[in-house]
Amino acid sequence: MTKRTEFRVHWPDIAPQIQALSTDAQLPQAIALLQETLELDAADLRRTDVSHVPDARLVRHVKETERLARLHLRLKEMPAAHQTIRAALAFAAQTGQTVSPWIMLAGLMLERKDTEASAILRDAPELSPIELRHLTQIAVDAGAGAAGEILAHRVLTTQGPTQTFYALLLEARAIHDPDTLLSKIAQDIADGLITRELAPVVRTAARQGAITRAQHAEATALLAQKWPEDAALARRAKALSAPGLELRDDIAPQEQVQQMLDNARRMNPDDAKFETRTRMLERLAASNMYRRVISDPGSAEVAFSPKVEGGDVLLRFAGLAEPGKLHYLDAMAAAAGLNAIYLKDPNRLFFCNGLPSMGGTLDSTIEGLRAKIAEYGEGRKVTVLGSSAGGYAALLYGVLLGADRVISLSGPSTALREVGDTIKDRRVRAILHRLEQHTTPESRDIRLQIERAGYCPQLDLVYGENNRLDRAHAELLADLPQATLHPIKGFDGHNTIAYLTDNGLLLDVLRGDMSGINSVAAART
Missing domain, CATH: 3.40.50.1820 (Alpha/Beta hydrolase fold, catalytic domain)
Structure with missing residues (x-):
């Protein structure tokens, strides 16, 4: 009879190797090693009566699973991070262990329990800067808009303004309560939460559908008022509020194209689109037009x-x-x-x-x-x-x-x-x-x-x-x-x-x- 070979993970030997690999360049290797080690540890635990396993070993398995989730989040591997968080919660429930507060909150958000997660966050649980950042990403990804808004706001006020987290704040608001987006952007400007360096985030949010074109135009006008010395902001605000060209509908199609061409020629010659736009319209002016252009x-x-x-x-x-x-x-x-x-x-x-x-x-x-x-x-x-x-x-x-x-x-x-x-x-x-x-x-x-x-x-x-x-x-x-x-x-x-x-x-x-x-x-x- 062949004797079954068993393997027991010795974390003090493995953990330093994982830590050494946990640089940005070697994160995939760290994830692969940690995932394989956790699978081996889980297989060994399944062969054992859990009631006879020391709590320290079970706690270590939970903590290393949490670490794997953090590594996935660093690489923005959101589905893998979600799966790992759920695995940590399931293992802890089966073995009577507790998880870290951030894992518990992440679990609530993944289950779409936004109200419950928000209530806990308002009680200001102790969360590290990295946990706040990870939870913000999870909240927005999971559609927990209210919790995401609290988290992103906390990151910006405690860790300083960044485009990444102001973008996440706008996304969270768009999920939670899109009708209040403009008033909240105005409040951000008044409170100094949005700096001049963060202004481009509003434009990006409009491109990605988090805010409407009307909200984009009004928000950009507010930003231009805040920083009148910013010529690019002023131009953008003017362009967004400018009415469309009033094409005459009582003239021939060729005359309409000529009207468009005359308008294009009034553009700033230094504008990047000046040459290409006028060339395109000159080609149209020389083309046969089968009908008038729409008003x-x-x-x-x-x-x-x-x-x-x-x-x-x-x-x-x-x-x-x-x-x-x-x-x-x-x-x-x-x-x-x-x-x-x-x-x-x-x-x-x-x-x-x-x-x-x-x-x-x-x-x-x-x-x-x-x-x-x-x-x-x-x-x-x-x-x-x-x-x-x-x-x-x-x-x-x-x-x-x-x-x-x-x-x-x-x-x-x-x-x-x-x-x-x-x-x-x-x-x-x-x-x-x-x-x-x-x-x-x-x-x-x-x-x-x-x-x-x-x-x-x-x-x-x-x-x-x-x-x-x-x-x-x-x-x-x-x-x-x-x-x-x-x-x-x-x-x-x-x-x-x-x-x-x-x-x-x-x-x-x-x-x-x-x-x-x-x-x-x-x-x-």
Whole structure:
């Protein structure tokens, strides 16, 4: 009979090795060694009557599991950190041990017990600076907005202002109580919580959907008042509050383009977009225009361009941070001979719940759009376009409407957090939490929709070659025979629609010609 070989972890030998590896450069090795050691220790404990195991050994197992969670958090490996925290809590419960206060709080937040976690935090438990920082990340990731707001505020007031934690504070507020965001930003300015160095965070929050465009404009105006000597802030505040160009709708299409060109030529010649914008409009001015350009639709959820008899149809879905000024895009649609329908989601839910003005559900909005498309006549080809979050909507509605073609510009292909976690996409978490509360999983993943519909249109997926997350989302659909990936060489930005517009490529893309995407040198947008 072969005698069973047992292994017992000797932590005094292992712990120094793990500690030595716990530098930023060697964290993955430290995690691998600690995880393997914990698995061996757990296997040995399962072979033992726990009642005969010294408390010190059980306590050590809990503490080392907590250490593993901290190492995962240092690498921002949030799913692994969550799993490890749950393992520490489960082991402690099974063996009658207690966990550290920060692990207990993390467990509450992972279970979405935001109110309970917030109440404990208001009693100001003793937490180290690193525990405060870890808990803030966990709170925002888990959707515990109230607790996250308390934690982020405490980090900023006790450890000094940083862009990372002011961004987390805004995300937590967007999850907890988005209607109070602007008043709280104003209070932050009055209290000195937000410094001049933190002002760019407000712009980033707008791009990621944590605050609305209106909130962004008002907050930027407040920041510009606080620091009038900051020329960049002043320019941004002016641009955000400026009304759109009032295009005349009683003149010929070519005259409208000339009006746009004259306006562009009044830009500062030193502006980075001056040359590319005027060159693009000069090309349009020389093009045949099939109809007039749309007047500014303002805040309308749905707007229709003037009609081109016999023209194909373009549906355009706005992204979270797009300004809604449609003149440039619609001028190109007019030059391409397209009837355009412009859509904007006031709820900022990736259009997954449809539009309030079209019934307030995804199904009713699809039916409403199908009826509108039918009004253009039989046999019209339908192209669906969107950028960023609008790119996701373009994919979703393109599948459900049975469109001929979808152009997704740096659009995500999923809004399921478990899929996003696999590519380490931590963006728009406030929006994702709202999506989870108000939409179905099927509406939040394009592959699921394609499988359910049994149909996939032609997919043109355009993204910056050097933008890791946009590339990863496109590659999630790369195996579909209908999908063609169009990486823009050398480009690492997310604002792909601005890149195509300013480099004179969007008109060709609307016409179905994708060959020019890599023909010009990429510039950061």
